[in-house]
Amino acid sequence: MTKEKFIADLQEQLELASALTADTNIKELEEWDSMGAMVLIAYVNENFGVGLNAQDIKEISTIKSLIEKIGVDKFD
Amino acid sequence: MINSNKNYLITGCSSGIGKALTLSLLNSGSNVFGISRDNLKVQEIIEEYPDNFFFKSVDLGAPLDLGNAVEEFVAKYGKFNGMVYCAGKEETLPLSMYTPAKLAELFNINFNSLFEIFRLVSRKKSCEDMSSFVFLSSVMGELGQAGKTGYCATKAAILGLVKAAALEFSSRKIRVNAISPGIVDTPMAQQLFTLxxxxxxxAIIDMHPLGIGKTEDIVPLxxxxxxxxxxxxxxxxxKIDGGYSVK
Structure with a gap:
């Protein structure tokens, strides 16, 4: 999956009103809450086989940091 | 309260509550038809109880195929005196992330396979009158929690089945009950805690006034x-939940 598709998919899954970019701090989004975290964990697990835990969620901020957490090598 | 020389079918016999129950029944002299997906985890039980433990590896998340196993068990040991469905899958997944396939798999493990095994075992040719069927629901069968729509639905389905089936089988004095544990320290709970x-x-532990449970708290019930x-x-x-549901 390309990073662009990942970002677009995430925007769709999180039902965000504003556009996501690699520099968006996901935790500053109005829509970010515990359900958003659950959606994110499920989406990443299903598409990358990576199980993000609570500590991982605590550590991420921007979409770029999320991509690094998942593993840059997992993207096209 | 002796369950010796009886025949029981137990699902989820390789870990957690199902394993503790299986060992308890075998220790008391009963014969157990154990079902789980993982046959490596039950090797010790097979070796310790070669004459009383009848095992079949089954993936309860797929449409159920027991073959002739129920008939084979009955031919060898006699009719069943009961069944306990301990197998189950805890799943935290927002409603928006479900697909029909994901929901089907969860329902297969937590409910559909239960229903089908119950149907097969409860036939007159397979089980004695006055048998007892016990199905593991959960406090989540009556309560709700964000991210647990699928899990809560499967556990609530068990409660509906139990009430109707109790009436359907009363003429044979066959009893059908559910138990609803809170969080019990099992591999399933450990998996939840890693997430x-x-x-x-x-906070979850604090929601249980008596603390979270152990398998040995559940088996006697x-x-x-x-x-x-x-x-x-x-x-x-x-309900057997350390007071979870009365808070």
Whole structure:
């Protein structure tokens, strides 16, 4: 999956009103809450086989940091 | 409360509550038809009870195929005196992330396979009158929690089945009950705890006034429900949750 598709998919899954970019701090989004975290964990697990835990969620901020957490090598 | 020389089918016999129950029943002299997906985890039980433990590896998340296993068990040991469905999958997944396939798999493990095994075992040719069926629901069968839509639905389905089936089988004095545990320290709970941070984990523990449970807290209730001492109890959902549901 390309990073662009990942970002677009995430925007769709999180039902965000504003556009996501690699520099968006996901935790500053109005829509970010515990359900958003659950959606994110499920989406990443299903598409990358990576199980993000609570500590991982605590550590991420921007979409770029999320991509690094998942593993840059997992993207096209 | 003795369950010796009886025949029981137990699903989820390789870990957690199902394993503790299986060992308890085998120790008391009963024969057990154990079902789980993982046959490596039950090798010790097979070796320790070669004559009393009948095992079949089954993926309960797929449409159920038991082959002739029920008939084989009955031919070898006689009719069943009861069944306990312990297998289950805890799943935290927002509603928006479900697909029909994901929901089908969860329902297969937590409900559809239960329903089908119950149907096969409860036939007159397969089980004695006055048998007892115990199905593991959860406090989540009556309560709700964000991210647990699928899990709560499967556990609530068990409660509906229990009430209707208790009436359907009453003429044979066959009893059907559910138990609804809170969080019990099992591999399933440990898996849940790896996904949440320490503060949330402590919050869950604090929701159980008597602390989270152990498998040995649950097994005596099940063996009581299997025994004749509970002969006037049917169609019930018995909560065993350290006080979780009264807070």
């Amino acid at each position: 949440i941070d320490d503060s949330n984990k402590q 099940i063996t009581f429900l299997l025994s004749d001492d509970s002969r006037w109890i049917t169609g019930q959902n018995i």
